[in-house]
Structure formats: C-alpha cells, structure tokens
Amino acid sequence: MTFSLIQSLPSEGVDIVGDVHGEIDALHDLVRVLGYDHQARHPEGRSLVFVGDLCDRGPDSPAVVDWVRRRRDDGRVQCVLGNHELNLMRGQRKDGNDWFYGDVSEEGERYLPFAMLSKGEQHSVKAFFNNLPVALEGKGLRVVHAAWHSASVTHLKTCVARSMEVFDQIDHAFKLDIENRTLASMALEEKQPWLDHLHHQHTPPPLLHMTGKWNAKLQMGNPIRVMTSGIEKETNTPFFAGGAWRFVERAAWWNDYQDTTPVVFGHYWRRWNRQTAQPRTAFGPNLFYGVEPDAWFGSAGQVFCTDFSVGGRFMERKNKVNAGFIGRLGALRWPERDLYFDDGTCVPTHHFLGTK
Numbered sequence: 001m002t003f004s005l006i007q008s009l010p011s012e013g014v015d016i017v018g019d020v021h022g023e024i025d026a027l028h029d030l031v032r033v034l035g036y037d038h039q040a041r042h043p044e045g046r047s048l049v050f051v052g053d054l055c056d057r058g059p060d061s062p063a064v065v066d067w068v069r070r071r072r073d074d075g076r077v078q079c080v081l082g083n084h085e086l087n088l089m090r091g092q093r094k095d096g097n098d099w100f101y102g103d104v105s106e107e108g109e110r111y112l113p114f115a116m117l118s119k120g121e122q123h124s125v126k127a128f129f130n131n132l133p134v135a136l137e138g139k140g141l142r143v144v145h146a147a148w149h150s151a152s153v154t155h156l157k158t159c160v161a162r163s164m165e166v167f168d169q170i171d172h173a174f175k176l177d178i179e180n181r182t183l184a185s186m187a188l189e190e191k192q193p194w195l196d197h198l199h200h201q202h203t204p205p206p207l208l209h210m211t212g213k214w215n216a217k218l219q220m221g222n223p224i225r226v227m228t229s230g231i232e233k234e235t236n237t238p239f240f241a242g243g244a245w246r247f248v249e250r251a252a253w254w255n256d257y258q259d260t261t262p263v264v265f266g267h268y269w270r271r272w273n274r275q276t277a278q279p280r281t282a283f284g285p286n287l288f289y290g291v292e293p294d295a296w297f298g299s300a301g302q303v304f305c306t307d308f309s310v311g312g313r314f315m316e317r318k319n320k321v322n323a324g325f326i327g328r329l330g331a332l333r334w335p336e337r338d339l340y341f342d343d344g345t346c347v348p349t350h351h352f353l354g355t356k
Contacts, residue, residue: 005156009138013046017331019266021311022058026329029342040071051266052082052145057096057311060115069128082145083229085129089164095243107243111314130162134227146230146267147253152223167224174221187214201240212247239284249284254298264332266307294349301351306332
C-alpha cells in the first residue's frame with residue numbers, strides 16, 4: 001500500500017491541538033476539557049488532531065508520544081509531523097531533546113527534571129514519527145505544523161515514500177548542485193573564524209551574510225523543511241535562539257496566503273498575554289505583533305495558530321510557578337471555531353480586522 005505525505009482530514013467534528021512539547025499533565029487536562037475520555041473517545045464522535053511537536057523541553061516527552069501513538073494506532077487521533085520529530089529522525093541533538101538520547105547535555109540541564117526514553121524504544125518512536133504525514137487536508141480545512149506552502153504541497157503530493165526517505169532524497173540532490181555547493185563553501189569559509197562563538201550567547205558574532213544566504217536557501221530547498229519549520233529569510237540582526245546564533249529569521253507566510261481554505265498550524269509560540277507583545281523579541285521578529293491572540297489572521301483572515309507556548313512552562317517552573325501558567329496548551333474546535341485551553345477556559349475566535 002502506498003503512503004501519502006498529504007493525508008485526508010474530516011471536514012467537521014475535529015479538535016486541533018497545538019504543540020504539546022512533553023507537557024503530559026496539560027495534555028490530560030485539555031483532553032478532559034474537550035470531553036474526551038483517556039482513550040480519546042468522544043460522546044459526539046469527535047476526533048483529535050495534533051499539529052506536531054509532541055516532544056522536547058517538557059517533563060515527560062515519552063509519555064506524550066506514547067499516548068498519541070497508541071490512540072493513533074487505534075484510529076482515534078491524527079497527527080502531522082513537526083520539526084522536533086524531524087530533528088530526532090535525523091539524529092540531531094537539539095535544544096531540549098536529550099530525553100530521546102538518554103543522557104543530559106550541558107544545554108539540556110536547564111530542562112531538568114524530565115523523563116528519559118529507554119534505548120530500546122528509540123527505533124519504535126522513530127518509526128512512529130516516520131509514519132506521520134506532513135499535512136492533512138479536507139474539503140474545508142488544512143492542518144500543517146508550520147507553513148502551508150503551495151509549491152511544497154504540490155511536490156509532496158507526488159511522493160509515495162515516507163518523510164525521511166523523501167527528505168534525504170531531496171537534500172542529497174540539493175547539496176549536489178554546483179551552485180549550492182559553492183554557496184555552502186563560501187558560508188563555511190565565512191563562518192570559520194567564529195565557530196567558537198556561535199553557541200555562546202554572550203559572544204555575539206557579526207552578521208554573516210553568506211551564512212544567512214546559505215541557511216535560507218537550504219531551508220527553502222526542501223518542502224518537508226518548509227512545511228515543518230516554516231518559511232525563512234536572511235535576517236539583518238543576528239539573534240541567539242535554540243542554543244546558537246541565527247542568521248535567518250522566520251517570515252509571516254500567512255500574509256501571502258490567498259486561498260479561501262482555512263489553515264490551522266502550530267510552531268510559532270503565540271502568546272495569550274497580549275500586554276507582553278513587542279515588535280521584536282530575543283528570538284527574532286514577533287510575527288504576531290498587533291494580532292489579538294484569539295483572532296484569525298493573514299491576508300485573507302483564514303489562518304490560525306494553536307501554539308500558545310506551553311513549551312515554555314519549564315522556564316516558569318524554574319521561577320517556582322506551578323499553577324496559573326502563562327504558557328497554555330490550546331485546541332481549536334472545528335467547525336465551531338472555539339478555542340479551548342487546558343485550564344478549562346473557552347473563548348470564541350474572531351477575524352482580525354487590522355493590517356496583518
């Protein structure tokens with residue numbers, strides 16, 4: 001049986017859950033608030049849809065992954081691939097994913113305490129991630145982790161292999177291209193004097209132009225990268241995020257999205273507390289600046305981000321906050337368009353009337 005990276009989605013009766021990031025208690029609370037039992041059964045026959053980034057940073061990524069995997073195997077939930085799952089399939093040690101590897105890096109100490117995955121489970125977890133589609137599409141709704149990008153969707157609809165095989169094939173061909181190899185060499189030469197500084201927040205490097213050009217081109221050269229971590233462009237201001245200095249920044253792809261079909265996604269660390277919003281943060285531009293947290297936005301007002309920064313709760317716990325978190329786990333109820341949170345709050349959403 002062939003495998004599709006863009007799979008079908010029910011047109012109604014779904015609850016789309018934002019990035020969970022290992023917050024198992026928040027997941028249990030939200031599922032209960034939405035009216036599901038522990039096996040993800042709903043009395044009205046509704047179903048859960050996860051936007052990816054199930055893991056990393058939170059206290060129990062293994063438990064979250066196991067919960068979603070079991071209910072997906074039972075046919076009760078759907079889930080798309082996120083960039084954090086992709087990182088693990090690629091064997092990348094990234095900020096907050098020490099749980100998978102069974103040891104704690106110096107950077108990973110700030111997330112302690114957290115549950116570790118046993119070595120014997122690594123293969124099955126990777127297999128689960130590799131069986132996730134990159135996006136879901138129904139008659140009146142689309143779900144993706146980071147960006148709905150028409151050219152990337154068109155490309156991936158022609159692919160019949162699973163995500164890692166497709167990702168590796170595309171990346172291999174991209175890196176063999178002479179023009180791309182030249183740019184990569186120029187970026188490496190430019191970066192060489194600064195290698196000892198790139199992972200240290202308090203020793204900022206200058207703006208590395210070739211590095212920014214290469215990173216942006218590499219990002220946009222692979223449809224799976226685009227849809228799981230978004231559209232990126234060169235930045236004019238280097239910033240430190242995820243344990244390294246960055247020379248590319250995220251772009252608000254939704255300002256160019258003209259389709260009438262709504263898109264629900266995660267990834268972008270939306271904030272419920274609108275008073276803290278600034279045009280730019282320590283992690284790059286604030287793509288939601290001026291957009292109300294309960295609003296649909298974009299050029300056609302047809303996109304909604306369900307990531308309300310529950311992945312930042314580890315920082316709140318370090319500050320002795322154990323209840324009343326700022327970071328929330330949210331879910332958008334479709335087609336009702338109501339927004340539910342793990343603390344029991346429910347608010348209707350509306351269309352943003354500003355310039356975004």
